[in-house]
Amino acid sequence: MSSEPEEEVDTTYYAVGPEATVPEFLAVSKLYAREVVRHYGLTVDVSGLDWEVSKRAKRRAGAVKHRDGTPETVSLTWEFFQNCGWEATAETIRHELVHVHLLNEEGDGSHGARFEELAAELDTHVNCERFAEPKWWIRCASCGTALARYRRSKLVENTESYRCGSCGGSLRLSENRPRE
Missing domain, CATH: 3.30.2010.10 (Metalloproteases ("zincins"), catalytic domain)
Known part of the structure; x- marks a missing residue:
C-alpha cells in the first residue's frame, strides 16, 4: 500500500x-x-x-x-x-x-x-448490518437467542428436532410478518 x-x-x-x-x-x-x-x-x-x-x-x-x-x-x-x-x-x-x-x-x-x-x-466496515427482513425467526425458549432465516431449511422445517447451540434449550419457529 x-x-x-x-x-x-x-x-x-x-x-x-x-x-x-x-x-x-x-x-x-x-x-x-x-x-x-x-x-x-x-x-x-x-x-x-x-x-x-x-x-x-x-x-x-x-x-x-x-x-x-x-x-x-x-x-x-x-x-x-x-x-x-x-x-x-x-x-x-x-x-x-x-x-x-x-x-x-x-x-x-x-x-x-x-x-x-x-x-x-479505507473507512469501511468489517461486518455488514442486516438489510433484509428474514422470513422466519428461530428463538430459544430458554435463553432468547434469535436466529434469522431467509430460506426454507431443515431447521425451519423441523425446528423441534434441534436444540439451542448456546444453552441446549428448545427452539420455536415464528414467521416474520411485516408490520402494518
Whole structure:
C-alpha cells in the first residue's frame, strides 16, 4: 500500500441511484473500484476480476469468490444497494477490495487483524448490518437467542428436532410478518 493518502475518494462523484440498471450499476462500481485501488495503492486488477450482481443474497452485501486463493469475482448484492443506497454500497466495494488485496498479498481472505487494519484505513466496515427482513425467526425458549432465516431449511422445517447451540434449550419457529 502507498503512503498516507491526502484525502478519501469522493463517493458522491460516482453515485448512482436505485433507478440504475444492473449494467449501469456494475459499470459505476468498477470505475469507483479502480479509483479506490489507485488512491490507496492496492494490489487489485479491477479489470481482471469478474463483477456480478446477486439478486438472491440476503445476509451479505458483497463477496469475493476465489479459487485456490486467487480472486476471480466480486459479487455485489442488489437488494443491499436498493435498500441502503450508493454510499453503503461504495463502502462494501472498499470492503471487498480489501479482501482481494489481502488474497493477492498474503493469501488470506479472512476478517483477521490485517483486514481490520486496512478496513479502518479505507473507512469501511468489517461486518455488514442486516438489510433484509428474514422470513422466519428461530428463538430459544430458554435463553432468547434469535436466529434469522431467509430460506426454507431443515431447521425451519423441523425446528423441534434441534436444540439451542448456546444453552441446549428448545427452539420455536415464528414467521416474520411485516408490520402494518
